[in-house]
Amino acid sequence: MKYEWFIGLRYLKAKRKQTFISIITIISVAGVAVGVMTLIVVLAVMSGFEKTIKEKILGTKAHLVVLKAGQQGMDQYEKVLSEVEQVRGVVSATPFIYGEGMLSSESNVQGVILNGIDPDRVGKVTELARNMKAGRLQDLKGEADSPGIILGVELAKNLGVSLNDAIQVISPLGTLTPMGMVPKMKRFRVVGIFHSGLYEFDIKLAYMSIESAQKFFNMGARVSGIDIKTNNIYRVKEIGKEIRQKLGFPFWTQDWMDMNRNLFSALKLEKIAMFILLVLIVLVAAFNIISTLIMVVMEKSKDIAILKSMGASSMGILRIFFIEGGVIGVVGTALGTILGLSIAFNLDKIVSFLENLFGFKILSPDVYYIEKFPSQVNPMDIGLIIITAILISLLATLYPSWRASKLDPAEALRYE
Numbered sequence: 001m002k003y004e005w006f007i008g009l010r011y012l013k014a015k016r017k018q019t020f021i022s023i024i025t026i027i028s029v030a031g032v033a034v035g036v037m038t039l040i041v042v043l044a045v046m047s048g049f050e051k052t053i054k055e056k057i058l059g060t061k062a063h064l065v066v067l068k069a070g071q072q073g074m075d076q077y078e079k080v081l082s083e084v085e086q087v088r089g090v091v092s093a094t095p096f097i098y099g100e101g102m103l104s105s106e107s108n109v110q111g112v113i114l115n116g117i118d119p120d121r122v123g124k125v126t127e128l129a130r131n132m133k134a135g136r137l138q139d140l141k142g143e144a145d146s147p148g149i150i151l152g153v154e155l156a157k158n159l160g161v162s163l164n165d166a167i168q169v170i171s172p173l174g175t176l177t178p179m180g181m182v183p184k185m186k187r188f189r190v191v192g193i194f195h196s197g198l199y200e201f202d203i204k205l206a207y208m209s210i211e212s213a214q215k216f217f218n219m220g221a222r223v224s225g226i227d228i229k230t231n232n233i234y235r236v237k238e239i240g241k242e243i244r245q246k247l248g249f250p251f252w253t254q255d256w257m258d259m260n261r262n263l264f265s266a267l268k269l270e271k272i273a274m275f276i277l278l279v280l281i282v283l284v285a286a287f288n289i290i291s292t293l294i295m296v297v298m299e300k301s302k303d304i305a306i307l308k309s310m311g312a313s314s315m316g317i318l319r320i321f322f323i324e325g326g327v328i329g330v331v332g333t334a335l336g337t338i339l340g341l342s343i344a345f346n347l348d349k350i351v352s353f354l355e356n357l358f359g360f361k362i363l364s365p366d367v368y369y370i371e372k373f374p375s376q377v378n379p380m381d382i383g384l385i386i387i388t389a390i391l392i393s394l395l396a397t398l399y400p401s402w403r404a405s406k407l408d409p410a411e412a413l414r415y416e
Contacts, residue, residue, distance in 0.1 A: 024292045025328060031285030032332025032389060033339065039278045039385045040340025040377075045347070046271045047381065048374025053267070056197040057260055059127035060205070062227035064236050065259075066093075066243060069250040073097075073222030080226060083246060089230050089239040094121035095223040097213035103151075103206065104168040107160035112206045114169070116213025116223070125229040128194060128207070134163050135192025140209040147212040148191035152202035156193050165190045169208075171216065186216055275384075282389050285332065286396035289325050293400030296324065318405035322397050329393020333386055341382070347375040 066084060068074040077095045084093045097116030102109055119137040123129035129137050133153060140148040149169065151161070161167055171184040188208065196202055214220065230239050233256065240253035257264070343350060351373040355361055 024288070024295065028285060028288040028292050028328050029332040029335070031288045032282060032329055032393060033336035035278070035281035035285050036333050036336025036385060036389045037340040037343070038281055039275065039389075040337065040382060041343050041347070042274055042278055043271065043381045043385070044340075044344035044375045044377050045373070046267075046274060047376040047378050050264070050267050050271070051376050052374045053198075053263070056201075058233060058256060059131065060196045060198070060201050061256060061259065062125050063230045063233055063256050064228040064240055064243075065254045066226040066228065066247070067252055067254065068225070069252055073219050073224055074226070075222045077223045077226065080247065080251075084226055084228060084243055087239060087242050087246060089232065089235055089242070091229045091231050092121070092124035093226050093228045094118050094125045095210060096122075096225060096227050097210055097217065097219065098224040099171070099213065099217050101172065102170040103155070103159060104170060105159040105161050105165070108158055110155060110158055110203075112155065113204050114213065114216075115205060115207045116210040116217075117207050118210050122227075125227045131194040131196050133193050133195045135190075137192065139191035140207070140212075146187055146189045147208060149188040150192035150194060150207040151190060152205050153193055153195045154199060154202040155204070155206065156190070158203065161190050163190055163193070169206075169216065184216070188212075279388060279392075282392050286329075286392045289328050289393060289396040290400060292328070293321055293325050293397060294403070296321070296400075314405040318401045321401035321404045322394075325397025325401065326390075326394055329390055329396070333389040333393070336389070337382070337386060340385075341377065344375050344377050348373050 066080065074080065074095075081093050081095065084090055095118055097114075099114045099116075100111070101114045102111050117128075117137075117140075119140050123137065132150075135150065137150070140150065146166070149167070151159070156162065159167065166187055166189055169186045169188050173184070192207075194202075194207075196205075208216070210223065214222070228239075228243075230236055236255035236257065240255055243253055244251060
C-alpha cells in the first residue's frame with residue numbers, strides 16, 4: 001500500500017484526544033448518505049407516479065390513432081384496418097367514432113365525450129374490458145329502440161344512475177326543422193360502468209356500440225378513425241410513419257405522446273427540478289467534507305511538515321487528503337445507495353406500516369385512485385445519483401487538499 005493511502009485512511013480515525021474530528025467525519029459520511037438516500041427514494045416515487053399515470057392513460061386510450069383528413073369520417077374502414085394490421089409492430093386495431101354530446105338523467109345533465117366502439121375488437125386495443133366494474137362490453141349490443149351505453153364511475157355518480165337505468169343522449173348539432181335547429185335526442189340504457197383510475201376519464205367518457213354511434217351522429221357507414229395497439233409504446237412514431245407511408249395521403253396518425261405531451265412534459269420537468277433541488281442536500285454534505293478536511297489539515301500541520309521534511313512531495317500530500325475526502329464521499333454514497341434502494345423496493349410495505357401505526361391513509365384511493373404507493377427504481381437514475389454524489393464529494397476535497405500541499409514545513413515547525 002502506498003503511503004498516501006495508508007496515511008489518508010489513518011487520518012479518518014482520530015486519536016483519543018481528537019474525537020471531535022472523528023465525529024465530524026461521521027457526520028460528513030451521514031450527510032452524503034442522507035442526501036443520496038433522499039434522491040433515490042424521491043426519484044423512485046416520481047418515476048412510479050409517472051409509470052402509474054402512463055399505464056392508466058394507455059389502458060383507456062390507444063397507443064396510436066389513424067385519421068383521415070378532409071372528410072367527415074373514414075369510409076371503407078375495413079380495408080384500412082386490414083392494411084394497418086399488416087404493418088410491423090401493430091398488435092391489433094379497432095375502429096372508433098368520436099363525438100361530443102350531453103347525457104340527461106332524472107337528476108342531472110352532464111356534457112360528455114361519446115365513443116363508438118366495436119365490443120368484439122376494443123378489448124384487444126385498450127383495457128376497457130378489464131376496467132369494467134359492472135356489466136359487460138357485449139351488452140352494448142342492445143335493442144334498436146333502447147341501445148346500450150357504458151359510463152365512467154364518476155359520470156354515473158354525477159348523473160345518479162346505475163345498471164339498467166335509462167338516460168337521454170343529446171347531440172348539440174341536432175336536425176334542422178321549420179322551427180329551427182332542434183337537438184337530437186335518443187334514449188339509451190346503462191349496461192355497464194367502468195373505472196379507469198383517472199378522474200378526467202371517469203367523469204367525461206361514455207361508450208356505445210359503433211352501430212349506435214353511426215346512427216346517432218348520422219355517419220352512415222363511416223367511422224372517425226382507427227385505434228391501434230403496438231408492441232412497443234416507445235416506437236409509436238416509427239410505426240406511425242410506416243402506416244402513413246403505406247396508406248398515403250390523406251391519412252395521418254397521432255400517437256399517445258403527442259396527445260399527452262403537456263402532461264408528461266410537466267412530469268419530466270418536475271422530476272428534473274426535484275433532482276436539482278435534492279442535489280443541494282449533497283452539496284450541504286460536501287461543505288461538511290470541506291470543513292472536516294480543513295480541521296484535519298490544521299490539526300495535522302506538524303505531520304505534514306514532517307512528511308515534507310522526509311521527502312514527501314506536494315502532490316503526495318494533496319493525494320493524502322484527496323483520498324481521505326474521497327473515502328468519505330464514496331462510503332457515504334454507498335451507504336445512501338443501500339438505504340435508498342432498500343426503502344424504494346419496500347416503500348409500499350413501509351407506507352402500510354406507517355398507516356397502520358398512525359391510523360390514517362397517506363394516499364386515499366377515493367382521492368388519488370392509487371391502491372398502493374408507487375415506486376419504480378430506474379437504473380439510469382441510480383447511476384446518475386451515484387456519479388453526481390461522488391463527483392461533488394471529490395470536488396469538495398480539492399481546496400483543503402491543495403492548502404495542505406502548499407503548507408511550508410519551516411513555518412509549521414517554527415514553534416514546535
